[in-house]
Amino acid sequence: MITNHSQDDCIVFRDAAVARGGRIIWQHGDFAIPAGSVTAIVGTNGAGKTTMMKAELGLIPLASGSLTVLGKPAGEANNRIGYVPQSYASDIDSNLTAEQSVLLGLTGTRFGIHPVTRAQKAKVHEAMAFTGIADKAKMRLSELSGGLRQRVAIAQALVSDPKLLMLDEPLANLDLASQRAVVHVLARLNQELGMTIQVVAHDLNMLLPILTGAVYLLDGHPHYAAMNQVLDSDLLTHLYGTRVQVITTPQGDMFVTPSADEPEGVEQDTHAPNEVAQFHHHHADASGATNTMGGAR
Template sequence: MAALSLTHVSISFGARAVLSDICMQIEAGRFVGVLGPNGAGKSTLMRAILGLVRLERGAIQVLGCAATRGNAAIGYVPQTRSAAARQRLRGWDLVASASNGHRWGLPILGKAARRDVGRALDAVGATDLARRPVCELSGGQLQRLLIAQALLGRPRLLLLDEPLISLDPQHQRSVVELVKHVQQETGITVLFSAHDLNPLLGAVDQVLYLGGGRAALGTVEEVITAPVLSRLYGSPIEVLKIEGRIFVLSGRIEVERGAHVHDA
């Protein structure tokens, strides 16, 4: 069974088409890097998979069922996390607060739920962060806790929306290695959006590149090519490979230079 299937999916905001007639299928257990310029629809796609965005046309299936709100089979790490960084909660409380997502405040957990929190913290190597105030943690440590949150309930699909934003290269590597480890240990399917492919090289099984309302899914070698990206961008694109890194250029300007703050 495919983890994710899109059939002729179109999404528009007003007169602007974000995704146009997208058809694709992602097999279970894959680690997929979701790439594309700012505004290409990376966050919109994830929200649509979560059932939070109305489709103009087409259908999305998650693990064989129609995409709907509150799907317990999906774990999600959103792009905006500044509020979490200011919390005086302990790490354990931050993770536990997602156990009953439909309620406000810290939940009173039973034994099974407490075991699940402990399991999720252990899965991301964050047991030592459980007693520390969240506001004292580094960006990389906070990201571990947010991934632990997303792993509560043992989801089968994990969506991470730009988890590398504002992290230095060392912490970016740590987060990518962590997610890859979780994927290999659990067999979970991962969609990991990023503004730059390079931190994901060596971890991804496939890349999903969005641009101009279109999409290309395949291996790095199949998708990150001048012809494919030129089609998506609608203008000539050059792909350079230098010392194990990949650069996507329009003219002489690096298309994805610098992290963006948010996406459509």
């Protein structure tokens, strides 16, 4: 049964399916992702998480159904989408400076051929300031840590003032401090600018404070649900194929973790999903920092 969707929805799947090499990757996708949300795409390796994001960008055709993004068929609104690929660090010339790399978000392949305008330079500096890397402008990518390169990639995606920011495994291979810094940038983009954010993620833990919902790929079918529905031990166990618990500390911090091998009769210190939901946003960044990306909405 096709679901009714709101005009406020950012991404809308209607009985969508994707096939590659003659094999159905996922099908019967019928859901909507709200504008202004922060959504994770989760599932086991090979479930089609990156494939879903590529379908949303119009890079992979649907086998059936329809998919609209920002009110247009997939691929037709890409000029309003900022995209950060998982392979950013390896796909870009490491001899470029951070500033030059961010500028590519405006000039693309024209870099080095056409003069850079004052307005373009201002947008680059604005994006770098927002992501906290303004002081790294003249440093080459080869001199930056993985976390700083990831923030360069986000700044590059921001210079065109996107309505939707899409990131493929942005926290992969980063240390804890770098993960926190990237998540903080995403939180500010969503809270201060109202930007819709979608993240392909393997591990939810660091993202939990800012997520409003998740698309989970289960048994070949994509589903969307709010986080208090996704944070269910039985669902996550089915999703990841191993026993998973949702645990909260007395301070309300949440963790999704595999169950420990405990002797029978030992009760785990866990919380029911409705209890977890009450703690969900307890430490989301609510600082009133100045909006330095006034052009991005």
